[in-house]
Amino acid sequence: MFEKWDVSDIKIDDPGIRQYVNIEAVSVHTGGKISSKSEISIIERLIVKMMQKEHNTGKKHKAYNIVRDAFDIIHGKTKENPIQLLIKAVENAGPKEETIRLRYGGISVPKAVDTSSQRRVDQALKFITRGAQRAAFKSKRSIGECLASEIIAVAKHDIKSYAISKKEEKERVAKAAR
Numbered sequence: 598m599f600e601k602w603d604v605s606d607i608k609i610d611d612p613g614i615r616q617y618v619n620i621e622a623v624s625v626h627t628g629g630k631i632s633s634k635s636e637i638s639i640i641e642r643l644i645v646k647m648m649q650k651e652h653n654t655g656k657k658h659k660a661y662n663i664v665r666d667a668f669d670i671i672h673g674k675t676k677e678n679p680i681q682l683l684i685k686a687v688e689n690a691g692p693k694e695e696t697i698r699l700r701y702g703g704i705s706v707p708k709a710v711d712t713s714s715q716r717r718v719d720q721a722l723k724f725i726t727r728g729a730q731r732a733a734f735k736s737k738r739s740i741g742e743c744l745a746s747e748i749i750a751v752a753k754h755d756i757k758s759y760a761i762s763k764k765e766e767k768e769r770v771a772k773a774a775r
Contacts, residue, residue: 602680604773606745611688613714618684635715639663642718646726647744666741667729671748679748686751690724690760691717700704707774720767721760725751729757
């Protein structure tokens with residue numbers, strides 16, 4: 598990936614998301630030519646999530662540079678493979694349980710349900726990118742630095758990170774709805 602990182606020694610510990618996290622993809626720019634989300638590289642999915650807010654909308658090259666810079670910063674800080682840390686962060690940030698609204702007559706009742714593996718990966722990537730964007734807003738740090746620090750914090754399961762706090766919040770609400 599990015600002609601720097603080797604993906605052959607990457608391990609995915611969570612068996613639930615193993616088939617939904619693709620690291621063997623050659624390109625990080627497929628242009629949507631792949632039929633399934635689970636066939637798209639996890640790096641490209643992170644890049645697409647970085648494009649979903651105001652400043653980067655439709656600017657894939659800018660989002661690509663942000664992710665590449667973040668991976669360089671991660672490697673500089675931890676001396677580990679940044680792709681392995683991203684996989685660990687996705688495993689840690691995906692909520693396992695959510696709530697849905699059921700209507701009985703005119704009353705809405707929350708009900709706890711298990712989250713599908715594909716949605717866990719999507720939610721984890723969304724939480725990681727939103728946390729980086731919130732940290733970079735009105736800050737002197739660049740978005741690449743904020744993304745790197747968010748990925749490192751989530752991979753270490755730091756409760757102060759945005760992604761872990763959102764995951765905990767979703768699971769707490771689901772636990773209360775049981």
